[in-house]
Amino acid sequence: MPWFQDESESLDRKQVNSLVDRLLDEARSRKKIDFRRVLLLPPDLTRMHSGAGWITEAIYNRLPQTCDTHVIPTLGQHVPHTPEENRTMFGSIPENRIHAHDYRNGVVPVGTVPAEVMAQKSNGKVKFELPIDLNTMLMREKWDLIVNVGHVVPHEVLGFANHNKNYFIGLGGKRSLCASHIAAAYYGIENNLGRYITPLRACFNWAQEKFLGHLPDVFLQIVLARDRANQLVQTGIYVGDDLDTYLNAARASRRQNVTLFDEPIKKVIAVMQADEFRSTWVANKAIYRTRMVMADGGELLIIAPALERFGEQPEIEAIIKKYGYCGTKKVMELYQTQPDLQDFANGAAHLCNGSSEGRFTIRYAPGKLTRQQIEGVNFQYADLNETLKQYPPDRMNEGWNTTPDGEKVYFISTPSAGLWSTKSRMSDA
Secondary structure: OOOEEEEEOOOOHHHHHHHEEEEEEEEEEEOOOOOOEEEEEOHHHHHHOOOHHHHHHHHHHHHOOOOOEEEEOOOOOOOOHHHHHHHHHOOOOOOEOOOOOOOOEEEEEEEEOOHHHHHOOOOOOOOOOEEEEHHHHHHHOOOEEEEEEEEEEOOOOOEEOOOOOHHHOEEEEHHHHHHHHHHHHHHHHHHOOOOOOOHHHHHHHHHHHHOOOOEEEEEEEEEEEEOOOOOOEEEEEEEEHHHHHHHHOOOOOHHEEEEEOOOOEEEEEEEEOOOOEEHHHHOOHHHHHOOOOOOEEEEEEEEEOOEEEEEOOHHHHHHHHHHHHOOOOHHHHHOOOOOOHHHOHHHHHHHHOOOOOOOEEEEEEEEEOOOOHHHOOOOOEOOOHHHHHHOHHOOOHHHEEEOOOOOOOEEEHHHHHHHEEEEHHHHHO
């Protein structure tokens, strides 16, 4: 059940720290535990802007010194953090207490979502089973308390991020990641974005009830929004151990993080921060979160100063370079015959989600990739230095801008923190 929540125009660190204290007090009383062994499950570096890192550090430092506390960033198949990145994200937490999730060799089988359940939850669009493999340390070791820390925000696969996504994606194995991502792609990204319970989340909810009910867990869920000074701030903390806790946070996120327009937009400029986004696997959130507002024939310009690769793993890098972002119809045709796409079905799903389906132009201004590399995967290229001169992010306002030469553009400084759509596309999905 939901334990408690706090909502405000802006929650400062002192307020959030008091909520962390309350979480630990209530965990002790509700679950009748002593803090001997505790596992913290925060997101990875790509959600650092949410404050989940320093909140995880606050939890760690408030546990008794005698507590055997461990941290597993819920990487999924993202690149593990370096020690420096761990310090940036988690501050004073010792490096030997932070464990990298290995989605290939560090998981154990937990169960299976049957094909008939998948079909029933997806209105017949998905007819294969979903194997559930999860992190070995999570499942095989004994924990007095597991704290899931995460940012609830619109998401391309699950409607909204966090809650049991921390388990089934963040700590999932290769089989789970591949099957879940391609299942979501079959249902369609624009049918997933901003929905409280997508077909895949419904399957995850089923699996959580069947296979994870014994875990002594609690969810600390963060919602962000922009304040009057246009800065991203924490506006809600939601704590509890059930689905309603997630739904409360997701409803708040939909109110605060989904921006609806009467008409589509011809040109959007999005910035993917250098300290978080180094591959198109994660930087393509700029595409996912704006695709429903883009006008046919329009242009999405993505400024990505740290972009240096396409995939988070070598096999996905090779798949993206081989096939490019060529559209859902073409990818799904290739998926039927190509062994590499079948072996890494999450890569196939990513290619679907990262295409504009020919509706609008996607133009990248990358820091470390060449024109040839960008155009080789079916994106358009823009020179980063020229782009920064023409559209300097530090001089642009969030939302509508008119450039000195009279061009009207819509600027988004943190695409991963929201969803932009026309009213009709949200209602039609």
